[in-house]
Amino acid sequence: MRILNAQQMAQMDRYTIHELGVPGLLLMENAGMAVVRAITERVRPHQALAILCGKGNNGGDGYVIARLLYLQGYAVTIFHAGRPSTDDSRLNYDIAQRLRIPVMPLEAFEPQCFFAVVDALFGTGLERPIEGVFASAVEAANGVALRFAVDIPSGVCGTTGRLLGTAFNAHFTVTMEYPKRGHYLYPGANLRGELLVAPIGISSHALPPEAPHLVDQLRGALPRRNGDSHKGTFGHLLCVGGTVGKAGAIRLGAKAAMETGCGLVSVASNHQVVQSLQFAEPEIMSVIVPCYDSLLPEGDSASHVLEHPYDAMVIGPGGGRHSRLVQFYWEVIQGASCPVVIDADALYCEDEDRNDILEAIIRRSNGTVLTPHPKEFERLTGTPLPELESCKLDIAREWALKLGCTLVLKGARTTVAWSNGDVYLLDCPNAALAKGGSGDVLAGIIGSLLAQGMDADRAALEGCKLHALAGQIMSQRHGSYSGGPLKHIQSIATAIAQFEEEVQV
Template structure:
């Protein structure tokens, strides 16, 4: 499913009106009707229920006036509160405001202290508040009277339905602009907006409905929208189908390079992730002194000792051994638990620079790339990088806060500059490609905020590549499966979940998607 930015949605609306001749009033009517249809599902019956429509002066308010008309026609008791004066409303919104005015619907212009008292009383006794204050085009910070009104909505403790997007949420980034309406449900039009899936905006959207308002499908194709929402239907067709006659050699070979003294667990979880997602043969190469520990820890994974430094990390001498292992493998995952010894980081760069097999690069291997990301463009196969926000901040020179403030833009820009697939982990994980295509994941939960879950993701993506998926498809499918396994594990309790719980849930997650 595609997701449109505010500018893209504005252009879609413009094209529908000017290129296809659909009157703006028709789109507004369809939008309002779509919200009423959802209200009919949420609140049954509409008749005799009390509704407060909180309206702004723009087209979002116009949608609210349409909603008011249809609710009244169904027997609802409606009050419309307009933040400002009627004289400031124009265009299609004014047409619909005049209609409900002639219908005798109660319209209160919030201009005096007494008007504020009226809205507080009405909100207290309403069954539902409809947020039609600000649309997707809002930019800036919420303050003054708008902030006061949003506080009234949020403090009322009522069912709140947002029109297109909760007021105060940035449609592109999910950023909350000082304050935002906490919606129970959001009905968005035409296409979903990225900010409805990205945190913190996703927390304010509540249950999301995407409504068709009659925009010609050709317009959306013409826009060449590059934001995608990852759902089960996105990845079900691309997952590998295992033959009834399959054997381990047909299911892919994964090489994992990781681990160091005191950090063997990270590499082990990467190997387990690859195993549990269906790869046939996994070899974990680690510093020689760790081999006995890892051999005991990982019953089904082969281990291989590598030359190491005095600090118990791999040394540059291990590069030849890693190259030999990679030559017998379908993919190489490198980084979890490697450590940051200067000899190790040099070895990592040599591996990235010389190997021709697909690479999944994580953790300390990302640290080795700080200041050296230019070498990624020369990789023989498109590499997959899986940074968390702190690692992305280190790689880009931004702050972690700046990375999280605009996850899609940061991931997209990095993927383009580095010629790589960038999997920016977090809530929500974003997958970006060098051509600007971006996928926003929809699975996962807060129970995954624990050590090792990122290491598991590295193994999952590598395991899918080994089974024949392109690096592109493996990254997208991997983040969805990873989050879904976390959701399966969380069914037994979110707090106290471990990465091992997630890894064990991978077969059930795959079965839920594909049925095998």
């Protein structure tokens, strides 16, 4: 499934009507029928329904909905803002008039008189704030017991998810042919309710190839495992990081990597972290990083870490942000001849160092996965945080192409941008994962898949899906309050069992 912005959806609509010759009236009828199906499954004929109709084609859908419900015996009243502005909408408005369906001005809408309301005021093309009588109607409609939106709640931008003044708060949204970005980007995503995607006959021939992929089914593929394997078959991952006070982060990443099937996992850190890890996780090997003052790496520490070959590395979890530590991370990253996951403190940079770090990423040729949360991404790229959520699909794609890397932009709905420009949005928000350590678990999972032979793009996507599925399993077992990274790791095995297939890498 692809996810479109408002302009892309309008282009596909025009192609279907003007290039293929499919009548717009037919598409409007199909859209109305789709909404009616959703309503009749949830509303009984005697329960009063209000249909709020705008002047454009979204309002035309509303007139179709009113007519079809009226002909099925539903108690329907139309509230509109005047005669429609498009030919197709006017035709359906005139039919409603001839059927003597009750039609009243928008100002006369009284929410307490209705059990359900249908928002057909504005569609995905809305670009200006809702004002005046429309704003009053939307605010009043939000007091109705059951609320349906046609295509997208009025007041939510179809491209960015931003709120344009006041906005309709739907229990159900029926969108046409393809989901829109505004259904998944916040804050608009909070107002859509349950999203129902309805095919209405728009051709897929004009589907933009750059449209992001929506991942809403957590099925995946893991590296194939043969019976004649040994520990070296499934790769050796080195996790670099951890410092006093944050030793748990590198432990979580390493433990998640082992649980995801890596044959060998080592941790490179200072003496104190390694000592604590050896007691807690005896299956994880260690490399002591030579440090002065017991904490800061010595000048040749990176060479010491790079003495042995590894199949992949995870660099940064819990490592600290002292300038010498950050320098050490990048010495390892630039010296590594294997794929790397750059996470957490390894993504930290001061403004004056930003260009050097970005150039270092560009120069890498062995597969690089960046896993920032929004604040880390802001610091790394200079992208202002307030702009990020509404434009993150395009911004992630831009930076993945610019840096020649795989970018995992973490969040409630994580974005994965491949090095070739393909973008994936994971639709699996989970409040149980909103705890420290969740990102360390993700870095370990992705690193494990890299070590087992997956390329960076595929490892990032499959790793995010596995992380999300394990999070769902944890939430089912422990609820959204009592989960945590250790319980998350314990759920990885069950998640792997639910993945549907294996792939040869």
